Amino acid sequence: MYAPSQLEVRRFFCATYRKLRDRQPLSPMEAIAADWIDQHPEYHAELADEEAALAAVYSVEEGRTNPFLHLSMHLTITEQQSIDQPHGIRQAVELLAARRNSLHEAHHAAMDCLGEMVWASQRSGLPPDGHAYLDCVRKKATQ
Template sequence: MMIDNDPIAMRKVYYDAWQKELKGLPLTPMEIIIVDIIKRHPEYHPIFTEENFEKLQTEKFALDHNPFFHLALHVTVAEQIGADRPQGIRELFSKLLKKHQDKTIAEHKMIECLAHVLVESFMKDAASSEEQYLESIRKLI
């Protein structure tokens, strides 16, 4: 899992992975995940040009319009599926994928559930509920 409280450093992780991909350089396992996600979001490709990235490194985005937060949620979901943690999430993803026939759409559905649970736990100042998260995904199937 990628955890860093420095948003500029985290943004650079995405930028560096994309630049390595464009240059045909070898990628780490985490960079492979990041690049796959960026490839499926062509609307974000302009962010990762050197000129634009320099300007956007310190940009303050509204949470619901933050491309870096969106990418981070994708990475989180990819890691959850890979580790099957919370237990059963891999099977739920498979069912969503079968229903929608599109990996990105299935992940976006899961991201909506994850974001809702995270915001709710933040508002209640409580730990997020894995069961609530899984149940919200089950309702989509």
């Protein structure tokens, strides 16, 4: 399993934004990331300054959203949907998107579930609970 470092993730998104802005060819993963970057213009200034992005600290106390975490979660959910892992996530996110009338809003709702799963795993020391994650997304799709 590939586990990029924080700096690698930040460099990836900054480079993708630069390529998008300069209309350069994108790899398949960059193309997916570019779609989400396009939908988040509030992050463009941070993505444009790679040096500052590499040094930035995003703390909950400051109330700053971490654009790299946010965009990474969009990529994660997109990949999960494409391979339907955990099994059923594709349908759950599609139902959620239909319910919210927006794939983007569905992703934001699913991110709450994804973040909760990761937090619970880190707190307990147990592997991530894909079933609990899927149940959470399904619940949001039926509310």
